[in-house]
Amino acid sequence: MxxxxxxxxxxxxAGSPRAARAAxxxxxxxxxxxxxxxxxxxxxxxxxxxxxxxxxxxxxxxxxxxxxxxxxxxxxxxxxxxxxxxxxxxxxxxxxxxxxxxxxxxxxxxxxxxxxxxTEPLPPDDGPGAPPDDGRRSPERVAEVDAEMAALSRAVASLPEEQRTAWVLRELEGLGYTEISQITGAGETAVRGRIHRARGALAERMRAWR
The missing domain is CATH 1.10.1740.10 (RNA polymerase sigma factor, region 2, helix turn helix motif)
Structure with missing residues (x-):
């Protein structure tokens, strides 16, 4: 900026008294x-x-x-x-x-x-919940985790816009329901409902990975 x-x-x-104080x-x-x-x-x-x-x-x-x-x-x-x-x-x-x-x-x-x-997937390094690479995972496990995170990214991207926003703020940013309500302009009940539906949709779409 x-x-x-x-x-x-x-x-x-710059010549004002306020500017002089700022110096x-x-x-x-x-x-x-x-x-x-x-x-x-x-x-x-x-x-x-x-x-x-x-x-x-x-x-x-x-x-x-x-x-x-x-x-x-x-x-x-x-x-x-x-x-x-x-x-x-x-x-x-x-x-x-x-x-x-x-x-x-x-x-x-x-x-x-x-x-x-x-509704494009998130870039791989910004995928939600990706576990840190501790250098001890096998190439097969790395590939499996990458595939799972890519699937989750696609699932998140496919959520309805309001659900995706509420889910991101709650699950990835860790914000409370009251703050999410203030940010989105929706009531807390609506926010809770959006997050609940997002969780359900993601669980269903990620069923193959469980």
């Missing part, structure tokens, strides 16, 4: 998230860039898992970050900043998925 990419909001001029302020990397949010809302593009830096890896991972395509995930994340910068003034702290960002990214992914209507 560069200053040019968030130029929809401009920081205070003696602690490094943004050492500031807590709440302080960075306040600064970003005050027009500090650098503060927002630091927030984006802290969260972009997680947000990108979610986008890849929801969309199943790294190029689409990159587009969705870039659009989401620009959107978040433009809307930073609307963040009121009713939920965590990360939850607010998740929601923007998920909304962008949803819009992109609806345009593309893709």
């Amino acid at each position: 560069t200053n040019a990419q968030v130029s929809g909001r401009s920081a205070t001029g 003696h302020a602690p490094s943004r990397a050492t500031l807590d998230e709440a302080t960075l949010v306040v600064r970003a809302q005050d027009g500090d593009a650098g503060a927002f860039e630091e927030l984006a830096r802290r969260h972009q890896e997680t947000l990108f991972r979610v986008a890849v898992r929801v969309l199943g395509e790294r190029a689409d995930a990159e587009d969705a994340l870039q659009e989401a970050l620009i959107d978040a910068w433009r809307r930073i003034g609307t963040f009121r702290g009713d939920a965590a900043f990360s939850t607010w960002m998740y929601r923007i990214v998920v909304n962008r992914c949803t819009a992109l998925a609806r345009r593309a209507r893709r």
